[in-house]
Amino acid sequence: MSDGQQTISSERSVQRSRDLAERARRLVPGASHTGSKSPTQFVQGVSPTHIERAEGSRLWDVDGNEYVDCNAALGPILLGHNYPAVTDAVTEQLEDGTMYTMEHPLHLDVAEKIVDMVPCAEMVKFAKSGNDVTTLAAKLARAYTGRDVVATQGYHGWPDIWMSNNDSMSAGIPDPVSEYTASFEYNDIESVEQIFEDNPDDVAAIVTTPVNLEPPEDDFLEEVRELADREDALLVFDEVLTGFRFAPGGAQEYFDVTPDLTCFAKAMANGYSIAALAGKREFMEVIDHNDFFYSMTYAGDAVPLAAADATLSVLQEEPVHEHIFDIGEQLRDGYNELAADLGLEDVTEATGYPPRFSIGFADEIATAAPTDDTDIDRLLRSLFMQEAHKNGVLYTGSHIPTYSHSESDVEATLAGYRGALETVAEALENGDVGSYLEGDLVGATLRERTGDD
Ligand SMILES: Cc1ncc(COP(=O)(O)O)c(C=O)c1O
Incomplete structure (x- = not known):
């Protein structure tokens, strides 16, 4: 240094x-x-x-x-x-190979660490980038609730669901897709309620970044939590930026509001490509239903898993x-x-x-x-x-x-x-x-x- x-x-x-x-x-x-x-x-x-x-x-x-x-x-x-504990773990893993025909046990060690650290986490599914897990969260919420509309605020990646209602970035996305994504303003609970009014019994989830540059005001996070409960929709926190950064358990720990599902990517492996969807068992188990499909060749890559394991250990042990x-x-x-x-x-x-x-x-x-x-x-x-x-x-x-x-x-x-x-x-x-x-x-x-x- x-x-x-x-x-x-x-x-x-x-x-x-x-x-x-x-x-x-x-x-x-x-x-x-x-x-x-x-x-x-x-x-x-x-x-x-x-x-x-x-x-x-x-x-x-x-x-x-x-x-x-x-x-x-x-x-x-x-x-x-090039943090030494992470570089050492990666170097050691590289000598044993990177990908196999079956899973490497490291995915369980990392999943257990996430469950220990993150308030909403009872089960964990891995992926490679933030896009993967935000999109998986929305699909899971739709499958669980049988509803179509996702109420959202903030940037969650490039897939159709997130970009369809941004006119300046929607080339290549069929118009009807935008009917299923509705935008609200952070810190404006009425704009979230309006989406539920406009789409009775059809809002599957509220997907939001828990905090942006401005702090949550007027109990916004508690209010979205209550609204989701009242309307039988899921609350999803996109913690791709805040996860493992605001607190070991992310912004949900820092602000003491627990979502149903949460998305992690950046920071969890100190720069290696890995992402995780974590959440309550009742919802996460939907991924295992016969008619739900999610699969990714590189999601079990042992090298980023070794990096994540080392990074999360440092978080658990040092200030x-x-x-x-x-x-x-x-x-x-x-x-x-x-x-x-x-x-x-x-x-x-x-x-x-x-x-x-x-x-x-x-x-x-x-x-x-x-x-x-x-x-x-x-x-x-x-x-x-x-x-x-x-x-x-x-x-x-x-x-x-x-x-x-x-x-x-x-x-x-x-x-x-x-x-x-x-x-x-x-x-x-x-x-x-x-x-x-x-x-x-x-x-x-x-x-x-x-x-x-
Ligand atoms: C809050 C948030 N969600 C999702 C994403 C997309 O993540 P990725 O670029 O890893 O796919 C980003 C990327 O900047 C982000 O900041």
Whole structure:
């Protein structure tokens, strides 16, 4: 792990990143496999587009530039990159093979750990990614209740069921599919009740992220729990982002509201590909009914199971969550103090919970608009990102600290952010933010496009 000292070279280059991005544009539609990793999400020409290696809280791009990692690979890294206990478990497992004609016993060890840790978990079924388990949860709820409609809020993945009623992302999905998905607003219990009124006796489940950047208000989680019970629908928490991160038992433990089913993926194996649907026995047993089908060749892959087993053991034995909350709080509050120090408190703010917060920019600052058709918040985010990347902090918006982040990482990050905010302040004062940008404006984020935060 690094000692937190940043070496900012005046000869910083991202030429190899640029070359790889060009190659990727020719070979790979969208140039990446995750929307949020697309080169368009960064300041092309200044930001790296490809990372070569990572250790603890640090990353190195293909040009050898070092960064403090800010968002843990979009969530999967919980303990830190190449965390020794996980790497050792994976290395040992690799020597015994990866996939077999029958299951490896590790799947029972990991399932038992999840049952021990997670309030709603009585049975567990594995998969590879968040998409798999959110979609399985919805199908299971429909099979159990004999109803068709899923009431939902938040991002749950790319399958038809989740994207059918998002007009800007529904190409390739037959129109009728959208009839079976109904959207509500987080923290607006009336918008959930309305879906039950509009679809009498036909709502199978409420599927929600338990928390976003904003906290649950007016007992929202307790209210959806009660509503689901009253209407004989299932309550599903999508804990793909919050699972094993807010508490050993996830956000359901942190907020003390127990769903019927819950979805895990990111963080459960510190970066290895595995997901789990967990829930109450009465519902989970539906997966075993003759007329229900779920099967996945790689769901029993022993390597990510070994990684999950090691990761969950560390969670059970060490103060991972205390550390993550402490580091996250120092970063979030430290950023807001910096902004206030530089008179930018109306321009930018870090919001959210310490395990996942985001730095955003105001969308209305009349004096600084460079052209009539450029959003000022996107321009400021681009300029801030450019400067943060040049200062050795891999800012992407969202912040997800890991167990490997140290006090010196907090210092290095806030030092990089101070420099970036000073440039933002200067650009705003000069009233021409656009002229400070050395690369392309960042594109809309996935969460902006899905209306999520
Ligand atoms: C809350 C939530 N659910 C589901 C998903 C989809 O997970 P995956 O990309 O692993 O399929 C994501 C991914 O960002 C997510 O944040």
